[in-house]
Amino acid sequence: MNFSILTIFPEYFDVLKSGLIGKAIESHKFTVDIVNIRDFSQDKHLKTDDYPYGGGAGMVMTPDPLVRAIEGTDPEHKAKRIYLSPKGKTLNQNVVESLAKENNLLLVCGSYEGIDERVIELCIDEEISIGDYVLTGGELPALVLLNTVARYVDGVLGSSESTSEESFSNNLLEYPQYTRPAEYRGLKVPDVLLNGNHAEINKWRQEQSLKITKERRPDLLKWI
Numbered sequence: 001m002n003f004s005i006l007t008i009f010p011e012y013f014d015v016l017k018s019g020l021i022g023k024a025i026e027s028h029k030f031t032v033d034i035v036n037i038r039d040f041s042q043d044k045h046l047k048t049d050d051y052p053y054g055g056g057a058g059m060v061m062t063p064d065p066l067v068r069a070i071e072g073t074d075p076e077h078k079a080k081r082i083y084l085s086p087k088g089k090t091l092n093q094n095v096v097e098s099l100a101k102e103n104n105l106l107l108v109c110g111s112y113e114g115i116d117e118r119v120i121e122l123c124i125d126e127e128i129s130i131g132d133y134v135l136t137g138g139e140l141p142a143l144v145l146l147n148t149v150a151r152y153v154d155g156v157l158g159s160s161e162s163t164s165e166e167s168f169s170n171n172l173l174e175y176p177q178y179t180r181p182a183e184y185r186g187l188k189v190p191d192v193l194l195n196g197n198h199a200e201i202n203k204w205r206q207e208q209s210l211k212i213t214k215e216r217r218p219d220l221l222k223w224i
């Protein structure tokens, strides 16, 4: 899997050097190419934005450097080209699983009031939102999307943290987890987890998952 990320704030992506994702990139499980949109500006001041036609607050990213960056990065249109935007389809685990089947994802991060609509019309395959709130740019959404999809790339997760056993993969929220000590500040780990009976433990965990899902996210139980 190859990710290309187009942004005017490449420093945002230094975070990809850390943690599980950093390790996975270092060991060539997938690639990430951070592309600075400004490098494709032909303006003498390397401008990437301009005033909105029709007036109004803020600036809009101009089409030319952006389209040149997209076509320069993905000349044969091998990638699924995604624009991160609150107008897009909301990201969820089903969307993540379907994106994880792609070999190449190109993520366009817009800043300010967004990008010229014609870039979307000419170059973008899909718009994706990470939720109903407003950010200053598409960089954090791109990082969220990359992080969620990367978990499905072979070798990124160890067997103990695989994608098959957690919240959402069974359409339920996770049961509570405990580790040592068996008693902490007067609070005991449930006895069932200490007795080594795995049939009973699995039954308890399933009941806990169902209980917390009913309480907190009854909308997730519509399929039952």
Ligand code: 4HQ
Residues within 6 Å of the ligand: 084, 085, 086, 110, 111, 112, 113, 114, 115, 128, 129, 130, 131, 132, 133, 134, 135, 136, 137, 138, 141
């Ligand atoms: N923005 N999910 C505005 C978002 C966003 C979101 C990205 C802010 C695009 C122009 N993107 N820019 N929520 O709030 O994806």
